[in-house]
Amino acid sequence: MANVLTKNDDYQHWRDNKLANVFTQLEDCIVEIKNPFELKNSEKNKITSLCRQGNFAIFHISKQNDYADAIVSINTQFGLVDFDQHLYVQDKGLAHITQIGNKNQSDFIPYTDKAIGWHTDGYYNSTEQRIRAFSLFCVSPASEGGSNEWIDPQMIYLLLRENNPDVAKALTHPKTMTIPEHRVNNIVRRAKSTGPIFFIDESSNALYVRYTQRKKNIEFLDSIEIKQAVEHLDDLLNKKTDYHFQHLMQAGQGLLCNNVLHKRNSFIDDKDNPRLLLRGRYFNRIE
Numbered sequence: 479m480a481n482v483l484t485k486n487d488d489y490q491h492w493r494d495n496k497l498a499n500v501f502t503q504l505e506d507c508i509v510e511i512k513n514p515f516e517l518k519n520s521e522k523n524k525i526t527s528l529c530r531q532g533n534f535a536i537f538h539i540s541k542q543n544d545y546a547d548a549i550v551s552i553n554t555q556f557g558l559v560d561f562d563q564h565l566y567v568q569d570k571g572l573a574h575i576t577q578i579g580n581k582n583q584s585d586f587i588p589y590t591d592k593a594i595g596w597h598t599d600g601y602y603n604s605t606e607q608r609i610r611a612f613s614l615f616c617v618s619p620a621s622e623g624g625s626n627e628w629i630d631p632q633m634i635y636l637l638l639r640e641n642n643p644d645v646a647k648a649l650t651h652p653k654t655m656t657i658p659e660h661r662v663n664n665i666v667r668r669a670k671s672t673g674p675i676f677f678i679d680e681s682s683n684a685l686y687v688r689y690t691q692r693k694k695n696i697e698f699l700d701s702i703e704i705k706q707a708v709e710h711l712d713d714l715l716n717k718k719t720d721y722h723f724q725h726l727m728q729a730g731q732g733l734l735c736n737n738v739l740h741k742r743n744s745f746i747d748d749k750d751n752p753r754l755l756l757r758g759r760y761f762n763r764i765e
């Protein structure tokens with residue numbers, strides 16, 4: 479895939495292959511897992527091939543005594559072992575995505591009931607800590623709202639390039655997007671991160687997307703070309719193409735993916751049974 483961005487022949491070959499194998503119906507992408515601690519070959523093959531073609535799969539498991547154990551076991555069977563040890567990871571590499579009263583943590587939108595715009599995970603991370611895959615598992619949904627939307631990031635590149643090759647090319651500029659350093663009490667918690675939106679991730683040789691639609695604390699390269707290209711990208715993300723998915727995850731359902739572009743809609747909690755999702759972020763990719 480190394481020359482997809484730069485060589486037209488390679489791009490066309492990759493594009494034709496992608497379009498010939500694409501799924502557009504969510505029900506074709508759902509896999510029932512009988513035993514999370516020992517996947518059947520058929521379950522494993524189906525999830526792997528969905529991820530190879532469209533970069534995500536939805537799975538469902540029955541009620542478990544310990545969901546974190548079950549999810550870690552599933553993820554391990556797909557080679558997802560090197561997890562991102564960030565601030566709020568607590569349970570065997572998984573973060574509990576739920577509303578938190580704690581003031582510091584609720585400064586981060588994931589731990590509130592608010593909507594989150596389109597992004598890939600870890601867009602602010604360094605190259606060494608690039609998030610190549612994540613899992614998101616629903617222990618309990620909200621009483622209202624909280625659905626997720628996502629699209630294969632490679633498909634976004636394809637659609638953008640088909641529509642306007644100059645726009646797709648502009649967003650491969652190595653200084654397209656900068657996230658300034660993050661300081662708490664004058665201590666640098668996260669270094670400044672600068673890079674393209676579309677690029678080839680060297681270690682997996684796969685086309686990778688690093689993006690957030692959030693505009694606060696994000697700096698784009700000061701050029702009209704890049705600013706217009708980002709607007710095109712946002713317009714495309716905000717459309718509903720055949721390749722966009724929307725789903726309200728039910729208890730027992732999970733998403734396994736190669737860091738798809740995704741967003742979350744706002745929700746209202748049942749106070750006695752708040753929305754709880756378990757999320758794992760990994761440096762590995764599902765292949």
Ligand SMILES: [Fe+2]
Binds near residue numbers: 597598599740
């Ligand atoms: Fe996310």
